[in-house]
Amino acid sequence: MTRALAFLIALLVCGSLAAQPAPFDMSGERPAEEPAPPQRPEAAEPDAGNAGRPAATAPEPDRSDEAFRRYIIPFRSLSLTGETDRRTWSVYLTPGQAAGARALTFSYQNAIVVAPETSLLSVFVNGTLIGEGPVQAADAPQMRSYALPAGLLRTGSNEIRFQVRQRHRTDCTIESTYELWTEIASDSAFISFGNGAARALTALEDIQAVGQDGAGRTRFNIVAPALEQPSRTAALMRLAEGLALFGHMPTQTVLFRQDLPAAGEPGELMVLAGTASELAPVLRSLPPEASTTPVAAFVREGADRAPLLVVSGPDWPGVEQAIEMIAKATDRPVGVARDVINTERWRLPETPQVLSGKRLSFSELGVETSEFSGRRFRTAFAVAIPSDFYADAYGEARVLLDAAYTDVVRPGSRIDIYVNGSIATTVPFDSARGGIMRHLPINVTLRHFRPGPNLIELEAVLLTESDRACAPGSAASPEPRFALFDSSEFEMPDFARIARRPDLAATAGSAYPYGGGRPIALYLDRTDADTLSAAATFVARLAVSGGRPIPIETLTSPLAAANRNTLFVGAIPQLPKALLTQAGIDTDSQLSWGNAAAGVPGRRTQMAFNEWQTRLKGGGGVLLSVEQWIKDRFDISLSSLQLIPSEEAPFAPPDTATLLVAQAADPTANAAWTVVTAPSPELLREGVSAIADVSKWGQLAGHISIYEPANDKVTAIAAKRLDFVPTTPPSFWNYRLIAANWLSTNILYYAVLLVSLATLLGLATAILLGKLGRRS
Template identity: 50%
Template sequence: MMLPPARTALIGLVFALTASVAFGQDSAVPFDMSGERTPGTEQKPVVEGGTPVTTTETKEPEKKVATPDPLTRRYIVPATSLLLEGEAASQSFPVFLTPQQAESATSINLGYSNAVVVAPESSRLTVVVNDVSVGELPVQSAEGTKDMRFDLPKGLLRPGLNRVTFNAVHRHRTDCTVRSTYDLWTAVDPARTFLTVPADTSGRLLTTDDIAAIGLGPTGQTKFVMVAPDMGQPVATNALMRLSQGLALMAKMPNQTFDIVDALPATAGAGEMTVLVGTADDLAAMLPSLPVTARSSAVATFVDAPAGNRKIFVVSGPDWPSIEGAVEGMLAPIDRPLGVTREALSVRQRNATEMPLVSGEMSLSFASLGVRTGEFTGRRYRTGFDIGIPSDFYADAYGEARLLLDAAYSPEVLPGSHIDIYVNGNIATTVPITSRNGGIFRHLPIRVTMRHFRPGPNRVDIETVLMTEADKICAPGASASEEPRFALFDSSEFRMPRFARVARLPNLSALSGTGFPYNGQVDPTALYLDRLDADTLSTSATFLGKMAVSSGRALLVRPESSALAIGERNAILVGTISQLPPLVLGQTHIAAESASSWGGPADGGGERGATQEAFDEWQSRVRGGSWRGQISALETWLQETFDISLSSLRLLPGEEELVVPDDTARFLVAQGNSPEESATWTVLSAPTGVDLKAGMVAMAQDDRWQQLDGYVSLDSKGVQALDTRAVSRTRFVATQPWTFANMRLVAANWLSSNILAYAVLFCALAILLGIATSGLLRRFGRGG
């Protein structure tokens, strides 16, 4: 049957359009759900050893980018991975540049990938430098990592501190539920995200002020290679330890480590600086450009390396006393004197905003904390700020801070929506939204329990979960709606109440957060190293560098040749487990048998494991009649039901359990009292010198350093979280002048932590009140 010519033309046009769509469709179009993929392959990058694993195929960038020399890269992200999660995410990082680098930087490179469920037509990734947007692109790299380059305007970067921000806005392709927002992410590859700087200025540091511009490596680490040919001499130890602290304070990078060697490396990568330390006679053979004045006076300066287009830092002099004088001269302008209280923690540890130190009752606006006014159009909004807490904070059992929230939500937001407050990743409080007609909060008080605060840096996050009728229907395009649902105003405030100020020891969280108890003492800290080799010295230098940044000052140390000569002094002891005296192990609650069993043959570990398995099996067989099993079940029930532990039901504190590191542990940090309990000893140990150095390098990463807690923390290979042991017996140390108000707060927190003692005291006071009342009534002739 013949069709009319008009209908034939119409059918031909339809077929042509269909064919053009079929053949012209790209893999990155918005509604390609890639149904041919193997089910279950879509997931967030798996972290193995801290490195995100993405697809091996790399998409060709939209703009051809020549691969630059590694020495021209100024890496930005101080981590091994960066994930921007949720519907709205933002991360800022500080980048310190020398005047030459700031003037000559030409562009910024960005390597990123994203979840396949992200809709590119309504999702954007923005790069902001010093509050100026330098690039914006759709989020469309689900098949692999895409490299983009953005040119920088002339004069945008400045000498000193710069701020680089990555903002991501995500929308789901098809889903409108709150649950779907957890599937939205963009992964920024730190190794492919950097500023491009000409090679002749990137690695050339000229003055000590330029040490702050050492930068990062591709995995977010900063490394000082200290070349000390005479490292084995005891006279060199103090100078090396003080110099490492000075360099750490100048750089203030979050993941910095020290590697002490005896030979000059041929090259240095990004984020690395070579430092030569020694007398002029020791350094003359390896450094032809050594200043002539080093044979007569102390020098601390940059000189040209024997080979390569780079500078190396030299600290030298005619003898070691003159070298120590040069080190002290470097420290003088940057060291914080004793008695001077700091108002903020290091600005370069987290993000690029100042972290105020909250030492008592204080009110801080969100604007001063770096939280800006913002409107939100999605389903789950999260923002937050950082604050610092002093080392003698003691209000984790009863105290409550407050958020005075200025916010608004639209009429379409349904009851059941809520605002959640998190402290260091732990939920602190939840506020439900109950009105159906929208509303404006003006200084809405939200109580925040202080049980999750800890000395040092703390993160407070505000997460708003919004539900609407439109999300339940989820019509096409609903997830990309631009109508604001929620607004948070920077006039909101965080108010910290007055809290108890008394220090507790042992306390590894105070050690990592503020360097306590070594940060404020006048007398030098005893430093014992079991041997003066590269592994032990590198471990000590890295640890003291981290302590200096946490403390805000360089610690005075006095090397000791014998651990038994320390006596009643604060001390840091570093060495392999077999070389530490039994007295030191006992005081820091490390089992004596660990000296021979830790890191020993695998058979011994297997035998202990089999014994433990057999014990557990027999315990399960008799748990019905075992009083220990019943007590354990009771403790679990109390913890889950009332958040009460049996330790809080003791009148007297129990003894700390001796720690026996298992075969998976490679490094530990332990803290305990001196024999007469008047000083504090901190031990760093491992089975071998290689494990000692590797364990400290892993511990120096900022996210792991902030996990230190309790009286012992163990680091295991392949495990991201530290194994920490809570303190049972605490020694209180007064840090503030005695006042009744402070002691009342101390007593309130102690009684809240020891509820059985509180109950006994309450009963005793009730009995005394009854006796007194009875006596008074008898005196007035009203006795029965």
């Protein structure tokens, strides 16, 4: 009876509550207290152009594996600019990830001037369109999620491509196309999975699946309890090289520590390196065989922790054998030149390397046949050159262009070609009536090429009467006005082959002179965690540039570095003064760099004098003005008019710089010394981590390069004196090319030689005519 009465009362209460009117709901207006999960994008209105395309969907995530996601953008952010743009790269997936992937999710935002009705953002995976939609996130970021069909992804590398077509809302000028952009946030772009097996790493090849975090960075955390023992340094550097070559990501850093952190983050691999007795207090699930044999394997320490890579053995020689298991898997023969440079994790297709004269079709370089109806068409490809490239002063490559344009394209239209961001050539269209260009030769100066991969961009600027009128409300015409065909070719001529020293560009591009099979002699001022981390990150980046792990030998004294290619890493106060002098670094920087109050009075006075001279006289008076005028008009600097190069002045790094990389010949002039230094070990680690980004690594050049975090850029100082190092067998043809480039750089020698030859010719002619000519 009591239970029945209670049930009746509850029923009456619920009924009265249900009868009350619903209160006014503001949930749709108030800001979310927590970040909302990816939402299903709004369905676009059906139209004929979207018929048959995959619809954007947001599948329900599997809560059992919700915390794990693979970020897919290997950059800080992905920015697609102009009227048409695309970026393609690859993502490595394990078997569990390939089978369990459910959706690709990302957030994007675009410029307010982008017209959504004529702009389209598309996503391709392994060449298959998985979704596309209008570009319509000008007010706030918009989340999109596309289902990944079963069987689309595969174990290993998977191609990801983002592609955009954009039009301006109101403006029809060429300048307005530079206002068009769509940016995809790296920390919002990821692949979600539907099973717990996606997190697991089992084989050494799965190191490639570490990926990157939401900022596009990859980190290898090496836990080594005995890392401060100098005898362990060479092997730990070798381990860092092997991990970096497996990962092969555009931004990789190595961090050493002695304790195991709480949990791993995305884009991070935890590696435990040490003997079984050293690791036993750190890791509960240490493989039992580590006490008897070398081990390099993944283990799982709890369900909520990312897999750990254990590199161990019964003693240190056993650990070194385990490290070799990783390094050997990434090695390649020393004497075999690479046909391609592996750039697939940040740019596809992989970059071909040209060692001499060669033609490559655009189809081989990843440039597809395209038809374009806008105002500024842009496409790009990459070509790599070796470390001993020496044709920057006179050489020219050629683009043999196959293209077409209609008669609406008016005079003033042109084709621009950029190399590594610098304009290399401009060619106007030669007809106002339209036409087809078949292998139109366009010369491209080699001045802006550097060892390693080089990005070449081709841009067609198209002017039309309709764009000049730009009638309000007129829709963009879909009719193509320009076409580029993939039968076009890029032709690299034969070029001189001889290495130069110092040349940080060659070191960054292909690890020269450290990648020739001989061990790197490594000197560290101390073996603390920060210095070791900086050295490991730098050495790992060299290994990736060279395409193979480089043997390491540690030095306990800089005196043992004579006649050896050596890498010096350490904070500047601890480095020997003789080393700084040899590298061309001002020794006063040991006290003043990073400490403005400790600056040397004489140098402060000179700096102030130079600043006031520049301020009052416009950069140094008449002489500098004349020099600048000659350089602007004739591309000739006064330094090229010297018969004997001036001495290198000691370089004092500015306080705005936190890292300095310098290269010079050793005292015997038979080897190269490279110094990596900073005001403190902490700044050293942070600075090397910053330049490990492939976009900044490629900016290292000249005799000295410095990194300034305030403007996030690398500044290079060219060397005044260079030594030449032969790298190929002697040949008359190569010597002729070397002489041509050297004389083009040292024009005063060329002028003296030309006058001397003309004088000799005149004297010979006078003598000959004196003996054979008719006397009057």
